[in-house]
Amino acid sequence: MAAKTLTIDGHLVSARPGETLLAAIRDAGITIPTLCHLDGLSEVGACRLCLVEIEGQRRLQPACMTMVSEGMVVHTNTPRLQSYRRQIIELLFAERNHVCAVCVASGNCELQRLAGMVGMDHVRYEYLSPNYPVDISHPRFGIDHNRCVLCTRCVRACDEIEGVHTWDVAGRGVNAHVITDLNQPWGTSTTCTSCGKCQLACPTGAIFPRGVTVGERPHASERIALIVEARKQRW
Amino acid sequence: MDLHELEAIGEREQAQRTRLRILCCAAAGCQASGALELKRRLETVLTAAGKLADIDVTPVGCMGLCGHGPLVRLEPSGEMFERVTPADAEEIVAALEGRPCTVTRCDRQHPFFARQFPIVLRHCGQINPERIEDYIAVGGYRTLYHVIHEMTPTEVIAAITRSGLRGRGGAGYPTGLKWATVAKSPGERKFVVCNADEGDPGAFMDRSILESDPHLVLEGMAIAAYAVGAEQGFIYVRGEYPLAIERLQKAIVQARRFGLLGAQIFESGFNFRIDIRVGAGAFVCGEETALIASIEGRRGQPRPRPPYPAESGLWGMPTLINNVETFANVTAIIEHGPEWFSSIGSNRSKGTKVFALTGKVRNTGLIEVPMGITLREIVEEIGGGTPDGTPVKAVQTGGPSGGCIPASLFDTPVDYESLAAVGSIMGSGGMVVMDEHTNMVDVARFYMEFCKDESCGKCIPCRVGTVQLFNMLTKLRNRQAHARDLDKIEELCDLMRETSLCGLGQSAPNPVLSTLHYFRHEYEELIGAEGDHGS
Numbered sequence: 001m002a003a004k005t006l007t008i009d010g011h012l013v014s015a016r017p018g019e020t021l022l023a024a025i026r027d028a029g030i031t032i033p034t035l036c037h038l039d040g041l042s043e044v045g046a047c048r049l050c051l052v053e054i055e056g057q058r059r060l061q062p063a064c065m066t067m068v069s070e071g072m073v074v075h076t077n078t079p080r081l082q083s084y085r086r087q088i089i090e091l092l093f094a095e096r097n098h099v100c101a102v103c104v105a106s107g108n109c110e111l112q113r114l115a116g117m118v119g120m121d122h123v124r125y126e127y128l129s130p131n132y133p134v135d136i137s138h139p140r141f142g143i144d145h146n147r148c149v150l151c152t153r154c155v156r157a158c159d160e161i162e163g164v165h166t167w168d169v170a171g172r173g174v175n176a177h178v179i180t181d182l183n184q185p186w187g188t189s190t191t192c193t194s195c196g197k198c199q200l201a202c203p204t205g206a207i208f209p210r211g212v213t214v215g216e217r218p219h220a221s222e223r224i225a226l227i228v229e230a231r232k233q234r235w
Numbered sequence: 236m237d238l239h240e241l242e243a244i245g246e247r248e249q250a251q252r253t254r255l256r257i258l259c260c261a262a263a264g265c266q267a268s269g270a271l272e273l274k275r276r277l278e279t280v281l282t283a284a285g286k287l288a289d290i291d292v293t294p295v296g297c298m299g300l301c302g303h304g305p306l307v308r309l310e311p312s313g314e315m316f317e318r319v320t321p322a323d324a325e326e327i328v329a330a331l332e333g334r335p336c337t338v339t340r341c342d343r344q345h346p347f348f349a350r351q352f353p354i355v356l357r358h359c360g361q362i363n364p365e366r367i368e369d370y371i372a373v374g375g376y377r378t379l380y381h382v383i384h385e386m387t388p389t390e391v392i393a394a395i396t397r398s399g400l401r402g403r404g405g406a407g408y409p410t411g412l413k414w415a416t417v418a419k420s421p422g423e424r425k426f427v428v429c430n431a432d433e434g435d436p437g438a439f440m441d442r443s444i445l446e447s448d449p450h451l452v453l454e455g456m457a458i459a460a461y462a463v464g465a466e467q468g469f470i471y472v473r474g475e476y477p478l479a480i481e482r483l484q485k486a487i488v489q490a491r492r493f494g495l496l497g498a499q500i501f502e503s504g505f506n507f508r509i510d511i512r513v514g515a516g517a518f519v520c521g522e523e524t525a526l527i528a529s530i531e532g533r534r535g536q537p538r539p540r541p542p543y544p545a546e547s548g549l550w551g552m553p554t555l556i557n558n559v560e561t562f563a564n565v566t567a568i569i570e571h572g573p574e575w576f577s578s579i580g581s582n583r584s585k586g587t588k589v590f591a592l593t594g595k596v597r598n599t600g601l602i603e604v605p606m607g608i609t610l611r612e613i614v615e616e617i618g619g620g621t622p623d624g625t626p627v628k629a630v631q632t633g634g635p636s637g638g639c640i641p642a643s644l645f646d647t648p649v650d651y652e653s654l655a656a657v658g659s660i661m662g663s664g665g666m667v668v669m670d671e672h673t674n675m676v677d678v679a680r681f682y683m684e685f686c687k688d689e690s691c692g693k694c695i696p697c698r699v700g701t702v703q704l705f706n707m708l709t710k711l712r713n714r715q716a717h718a719r720d721l722d723k724i725e726e727l728c729d730l731m732r733e734t735s736l737c738g739l740g741q742s743a744p745n746p747v748l749s750t751l752h753y754f755r756h757e758y759e760e761l762i763g764a765e766g767d768h769g770s
Contacts, residue, residue: 047694
């Protein structure tokens with residue numbers, strides 16, 4: 001199949017057939033915010049940050065799950081999109097307890113970086129301030145649900161790459177939360193292989209290695225893609 | 236099973252029927268008000284009088300006027316009685332034999348009955364939903380025979396397309412187009428799914444259809460399966476409908492036993508089996524991609540479309556998903572022809588629509604009316620206005636995805652486009668009437684609470700937006716809101732509408748936006764004092 005030509009923010013761009021719009025946008029050197037997307041994992045289109053305007057389509061479409069097509073005209077950074085992205089980050093900050101000033105992940109956090117990127121400098125919504133527990137029953141890792149943004153990257157990394165599916169989501173709406181096995185303390189999980197991929201995938205430091213502060217551990221989510229790539233190699 | 240046998244069953248059934256019959260509603264509404272006890276009492280009275288051989292007491296489906304139940308109808312006179320208690324049993328028997336009776340009679344000439352146009356509900360309240368023979372006696376499964384032996388799949392789809400039937404689940408997508416897409420999409424296997432996950436507050440259309448005439452839906456599904464080339468069907472029915480599930484199960488078993496479902500239906504090469512999948516209480520599973528996830532055994536949450544289920548649905552195969560009422564329209568369209576169907580209704584909305592009329596209305600119940608009828612005719616004539624004569628303020632259509640339409644717009648015709656133009660939606664058919672005593676901020680808050688509880692939590696705008704909106708509306712209700720909070724509410728509504736992943740989040744702001752549009756003063760009254768304080 002022939003390569004596709006599309007227009008992104010006024011520039012003509014070529015893309016591989018079957019490629020996602022997000023990949024084409026990045027190829028064109030344009031950065032748009034993403035959160036639930038992680039190279040190497042399947043797409044869920046849940047965070048809504050990579051929504052773009054496509055001419056001729058009534059609804060905004062998630063770039064991560066939209067396939068490129070010939071002649072597509074895409075706008076990735078209109079004032080409307082900027083405003084929506086800022087609001088979405090605001091909603092996330094108001095949802096759980098993301099207090100950068102006292103967070104060990106500060107400086108190593110995708111949520112924090114996204115806030116800077118979209119220009120979210122204050123939260124106009126009421127903080128919900130839930131009281132979530134911290135699970136440190138696992139000998140090597142811990143999870144602080146207060147920092148979780150429900151991107152489900154840990155769930156997918158565990159299921160798709162480690163092939164274990166220790167993680168999943170329980171509850172619904174604002175009460176949704178990630179769980180290990182049958183909603184039991186992580187340390188009692190019989191499926192967890194302690195591989196640590198969930199911790200690599202986590203954007204905020206909600207899942208963290210015990211014994212080191214997150215600050216000492218540079219953000220390393222891209223290693224997930226490396227693992228996937230390494231497995232593809234055939235000599 | 237062939238046509239001859241089918242007709243023989245029907246004739247035998249008619250011949251065995253006693254001359255005098257007492258039809259006793261046994262749908263969930265009337266059961267809740269004591270219909271089963273009444274039925275037992277009627278049988279006891281007849282047994283004591285030695286008349287049980289001459290007079291049948293038949294449990295039937297919904298007769299419509301649910302708010303006045305339990306309902307009883309006599310055959311052949313057609314007399315109907317409301318609010319019948321077990322103590323009235325003797326009098327009902329007396330009435331059947333032409334003797335005087337003091338039980339309240341329903342006025343069959345009342346617009347509630349006279350203005351209706353039953354297509355989907357044509358057998359409701361006429362047949363025993365638990366006996367396939369009753370359905371065959373009113374002509375059931377003959378359309379399926381006709382379709383399998385005398386029509387090609389293309390002809391069936393063409394008929395549905397020409398009829399102008401649109402999806403009755405709420406969005407109004409052309410049914411024929413959906414069938415054609417599934418038929419033309421390549422796939423090793425195809426599926427037909429009946430969406431019976433009805434969940435709007437105040438809606439009970441699908442439940443009533445399934446409880447009153449389950450075979451009509453099965454036959455419609457079988458015709459659809461023949462048309463699109465599917466051999467497996469699923470009915471996704473919510474777990475809160477135990478009676479509907481029980482009757483569906485019985486209906487499926489009976490149809491299989493009669494060779495009307497299963498392998499080589501009507502001695503043809505057409506196979507179709509139907510299985511029931513029971514929902515576990517999540518409203519979002521009515522959204523088709525979440526429904527698919529749930530049937531597949533995964534967490535019931537939606538995924539972005541495209542691809543649409545018609546191309547890639549259950550296990551990646553082309554899947555036809557229609558609502559209960561949509562399938563229930565199919566046999567009538569084939570039987571009477573698409574032209575007959577498209578002659579009913581309005582310009583772009585053909586046929587009839589079943590509504591569950593509830594709230595502050597005299598005649599609560601299930602109605603089926605031709606599209607294009609005005610809201611005023613439904614609320615004031617069929618519904619009879621409010622019980623205490625208080626003026627009607629608004630009517631809510633479309634549940635948590637719909638909006639409130641003020642009384643000043645009651646001349647709006649009920650069709651997909653007109654309702655959308657006034658800021659609501661047709662929806663699946665819930666219609667809640669509100670009188671002057673209803674506070675519209677409370678209404679908006681109620682629906683937002685519903686959406687907050689039912690959001691699956693996958694996408695951020697819906698998961699957090701619903702909670703924030705609910706909290707802001709609560710603040711408003713407690714007179715703690717500032718004028719700028721109204722702007723914030725509108726801004727958040729816009730965000731959710733434009734960026735949420737599925738229909739639940741995209742339409743969750745509708746009850747807020749429509750009440751803000753038509754009843755803004757009620758919102759502003761609540762910020763008055765605090766606003767002054769702020770300035």
